[in-house]
Amino acid sequence: MTARPTAPAGQRPTRARFAMLGLIATGTLVNYLDRTVLGIAAPALTKELAINSAVMGLVFSAFSWSYAASQIPGGLFLDRFGTRLTYALSVGFWSLFTLLHALVGGLASLLGLRLALGIAEAPCFPANSRVVATWFPQSERAFATGVYTVGEYIGLAFLSPLLFWLLASHGWRSLFIVCGVVGFAFVLVWLARYREPSDHKSVNAAELDLIAAGGGLVGGAGKGGRIDWSKAGKLLRFRQMWGICIGQFAGNSTLVFFLTWFPTYLATERHMAFLKIGFYAVLPFIAASIGVLFGGWWSDTMLRRGFSANIARKVPIITGLLLASTIIAANFVESNTAVIAILSLAFFAQGMAALGWTLVSDIAPRGMLGLTGGIFNLAANLAGIITPLVIGAIVAATGSFFYALAFVGGLAIVGALAYIFVLGDVKRIEL
Template sequence: MGQENIGKIKEKPTKRRWFVLFLICIITFINYLDRANISVAAPFISSDMGFDAAKMGLIFSAMSWSYTCVQIPCGWVLERLGPRIVYGIALLGWSTFTGAMSLTYSFASMIGCRLGLGFFEAPAFPANGRIVTTWFPSKERGLAIGAYTGAEYVGLALCTPILTWLLVTFGWKAIFIATGAIGLIFAIFWFTHYNDPSKSKGVNQAEIDLIKDGGGLSDTVAEKNKVTWKQMKYLFTSRQLWGMYIGGFSITAILFFFMTWFPSYLVTERHMAILKMGIYGALPYFAAIAGVLIAGRWSDWMVSKEYGIGIARKIPVIVGLLMSAVIMCANYTDNIALVIVFMCIAFFGQGMASAISWALLSEIMPRQLVGLCGSVYNFVANMGGALSPAIVGYLIARTGSYASALVFVSCMGVLGAFSYIFIIGKPKRIEISE
């Protein structure tokens, strides 16, 4: 019996959590491919349908209207049903609406498809946050969140040259048919390969103990929770969370400029040929991938060296947001190489901030409300995604150039850094009294 106990004690943890991370990286890649594909097609859509900058801004932002409005209900559904069912249905839904974009014939029908896309994409990041908080100990969480956040930018980086080729070869509708089909196929794989730790194949007790002992919430969030209104108040009265919400608003506003208007900026403002845009336009996205990975490793290294959560999780975000403000410098040069450099610096910084913001949120969110807290954060953050493309479109239509739009994006970086420095304070997990 003693030998058996020793054998159990020495049992090596399995590595199922890394396979789970691979799944959410792929699904996040698809998610952002389906969000950003319209930015590549935008110049051709605008020309074919006669849309001006203001109308294109509304089309760009429509996805975020529905995405933002259903964030909190999605969090409640996520707490009740768990990420396996919710994420799978969401993937099927948004992939269907992505494909349906190829059938649109008017401003109204295009707005309708973008609203449907946003509705079904809404559970994605709250589900990611819940899955990572469930499956990963604190010391690995920055890397895990950095990995799936990096997958966003891999989707954006690859979509620019590949989708540009599809655009030139087969027309803009082919972009939506191809990206929609990818999501529908992967939904089957998700349903057959994901589950929570307690129900998952390929995970042993040693790995579950590793997650739990390291601050993971495998035994807490795997259950279907009942949420009360008394618990909900913590999500709207915490200074820490409001600091996170404002910072998230700024981070998302910057991201959505790159996801929507950036290719059009290169084509219309900088007079770059379509195929050339497909190559040079991908460079800032690769810079963002580097920012995500560097920030994740840097933050986890500071955690391992016991610098404290405040320094380890906040500093990379603050530095990244301040770097994003550099985008305004593109207004002061006609050298296209310098323009791309400034865009790369700005998107590198946005990637740094985006990667670690969710890691910090996972450290302070109430244990009983992991999915719902992520939804509230996403709700406020994605108001930036809803407003940013429309504001940029209005500024372009009003002024006839992108100069004021870049100033707006730069201001978002400064606002976000201010929030992280002065509002959040010293981060600690929010405890809800029973």
């Protein structure tokens, strides 16, 4: 292997890593737009296809069945074939399946496409985590994670009025056509722009030194050998994996509520019209976007000021989960303004708690970033299976979201307890 050149004295680091961060932030925005646009389409779609609340809960959940089941295979594929190819294939196929949603004529085709979409999107977040571990020193990873994670929220935050206008003006099928086309455009940008640090023409030696000094994998995370399923069992022997998996499952339930049932909650429980929903729906997503960036800034700031990784990584997440449990308070107010304020606070807090992917970068064994991220995302997205089903069953049985919000808030408290008592030390696992 050719030795990496040493930076000349006084050379200022380039900032190519932030261009790569912009790419995965955009990819995450497209990812969440495609998987969650069904929530916006749901009130109109359920009427046209004659789907009740319990069945719609099944439809919302179906994406996460295949998404969760594909996490470990997707992570192994990522470790084997690398970030650039895996991400391009993932985005290309998920954009195709999103586009095909516009053609569904009944429950069977809708369920089939949700399952296909879940498989296609599976490698996205393990790949994001891999990019951060490759391109960023540890002292910048929480903020970097916050920046790409904000893509989960920012698309729906600022595009919701446009999407609800499309829904009102051109019908729910137009939403899937627009989102699918956007995804295909992003594939071309990704292939043109993404490279590993050692292969990137805009990176100088000083930036490579900065990344390497902070534990970044400047030579690239590499491509693994044959796919070895036994590695998953070895990882699960460590308490760090159980702590972050339980915590992320619990916190992800709040996110899943907003990405699936939130528009229906406003339409049926609060009796808002579509265009009014589009306005009100923006506010919690903006709050969550701020929460993600604040949590990442807070975590990295504590790390730079000498706090241990245990404190710097755990405190923002635990604080966020405890605050997210305040979603239960929405059950006890009548004013729509007060409800949106409470939900915005809860979603802001959930954004703070979304820094679990930083812990994946911190604890994953070398050469196993994809697999570690896959296991973590499998656990996180069990919430995507369970939460929509439970909420759908509660609403169908009671005609109300009262106990649904209690369920979501209670899980947030469970997540905080997992990070406090189960996680243990934040350090790289050595197999």
